Amino acid sequence: MARYNAQAALPDGNPGPWGDPVSISYDQRDVLLYAVGIGISDLRFIYEANPDFAVFPTFSIRWGGAGAPVDSTHIPNSPGPLNIDAERYLEVLKPLPIRGTVSVRSRLIGVHPRGKGNGFCEYESIVANADGEDCVRMVNGSFRRGVEQLGDIEPFEGVGQTFSQKIAVPGTTPDLDLSVHIGDNQAHIYRLSGDYNSLHIDPEAARFGGFETPILHGLCTFGHCAQALLGALCDSDQSRFRKIKVRFSSPVFPGDEVNIRGWNDGEGRVIFEGVVDDRVVVSNAYFEHS
Numbered sequence: 404m405a406r407y408n409a410q411a412a413l414p415d416g417n418p419g420p421w422g423d424p425v426s427i428s429y430d431q432r433d434v435l436l437y438a439v440g441i442g443i444s445d446l447r448f449i450y451e452a453n454p455d456f457a458v459f460p461t462f463s464i465r466w467g468g469a470g471a472p473v474d475s476t477h478i479p480n481s482p483g484p485l486n487i488d489a490e491r492y493l494e495v496l497k498p499l500p501i502r503g504t505v506s507v508r509s510r511l512i513g514v515h516p517r518g519k520g521n522g523f524c525e526y527e528s529i530v531a532n533a534d535g536e537d538c539v540r541m542v543n544g545s546f547r548r549g550v551e552q553l554g555d556i557e558p559f560e561g562v563g564q565t566f567s568q569k570i571a572v573p574g575t576t577p578d579l580d581l582s583v584h585i586g587d588n589q590a591h592i593y594r595l596s597g598d599y600n601s602l603h604i605d606p607e608a609a610r611f612g613g614f615e616t617p618i619l620h621g622l623c624t625f626g627h628c629a630q631a632l633l634g635a636l637c638d639s640d641q642s643r644f645r646k647i648k649v650r651f652s653s654p655v656f657p658g659d660e661v662n663i664r665g666w667n668d669g670e671g672r673v674i675f676e677g678v679v680d681d682r683v684v685v686s687n688a689y690f691e692h693s
Contacts (some may be wrong), residue, residue: 404478406557408524409514412477413563414550424506425470432503433596437462444588445639448630456638458499460644461629463507464491464622465597467543468526470691472508476509478514478524480555481547483600484612488621489523490544490567492688493629497538498641499530505529505538512542513563520554520581522547526567536583542566553613554688557653564584572666572676577666579673581631585619587658593623618654623667624661624685625649631663632690636673643693650687655679665690 413419431451438448438459448451499505509528517523523544530539544567548557586592590603596619601608610615629647630639637643655661655677661684665675671692677685 404520404555404557407522407559408477409559410562410577412474412514416562418564419511419595420472420474421508421510422470424508424531425441426504427466427469427508428504429502434458434462436469436594437626440589440596441623442583442589443629443630445669447633447639448481448511455502458501459626459630460495460498460633460641460649461493461529461626462499463505463539463580464493464541464625466507466530467541468505468509469527470512473511478511479522479547479550481549484608485547485548485553485600486548488543488611488633488646489517489546490650491622491625491657492542492566492646494540494543494645494646495538497532497536499538500532503533505533507671511563513560513561513565514559515565516558517546519558520549520556520664522556523684525564527566538549554610568687570674570676570689571639572664575666577664578667579663579675581635581663581665583627583631583661585627585655585657585659585661589623590617590619590657593615593620598622605637611652614654614655619659621651622693624651624655624677628685629660629677629690630690632665632673632675633692636690645691645693648688649685651684653679653682653684657683659679661685
């Protein structure tokens with residue numbers, strides 16, 4: 404078992420320092436490819452000549468944690484198939500431009516044990532546009548499940564903050580019931596946005612990661628939930644998107660049908676979950692809009 408001292412990464416229990424801003428450039432093709440990768444068919448996000456063409460609000464999600472200063476002697480660098488998404492939060496403060504260069508600054512906010520041989524690491528990130536205006540705030544939590552094999556990391560002592568929270572769904576009939584189909588090649592398309600973790604395409608890597616077959620990217624599931632909810636609740640008007648938070652409770656596989664069930668929780672807020680057959684795949688989740 405490899406032993407790591409998370410306390411040394413956050414010695415006073417507070418969030419770590421912000422890293423230097425990371426400059427990221429993207430163009431129209433990147434925006435289009437991301438939208439297609441999360442199953443969008445609305446021309447406002449997949450056709451550049453549409454008069455209302457816009458960046459889908461969750462486009463920046465893959466930049467979470469960019470540039471966070473982390474010492475690998477304190478927090479392990481797990482191989483791709485052993486490092487999986489656990490939770491994600493994204494809040495839009497200002498729309499991103501169709502193309503351009505943004506800066507992303509990130510920091511480590513917490514490290515916690517999650518079962519034998521697993522560490523749960525949380526990062527906060529802010530995306531700013533070329534004028535220095537903050538556009539997106541994100542928090543991401545990921546499982547570090549090993550260095551050479553599953554579970555070969557000593558459990559961490561909990562240190563720092565946690566953004567994770569339990570959000571129970573009501574025991575009543577859902578106010579919203581949506582069905583989202585995941586294409587057989589959806590992971591193949593989504594990975595072209597820049598997430599090349601072999602867990603999502605290579606059967607051998609998937610088995611190394613503890614799965615029988617390649618699983619869908621958590622961030623692809625995230626995007627499917629966001630676009631389905633924005634479509635159902637806001638007629639896909641990206642200007643009405645405010646926040647979304649999810650926990651990935653169980654893997655989604657290409658070809659799955661995800662049932663998204665939502666309950667109204669006050670003005671402009673819906674608590675929701677995602678279910679495949681009898682498996683809850685997305686939990687502790689909410690979506691907020693204007």
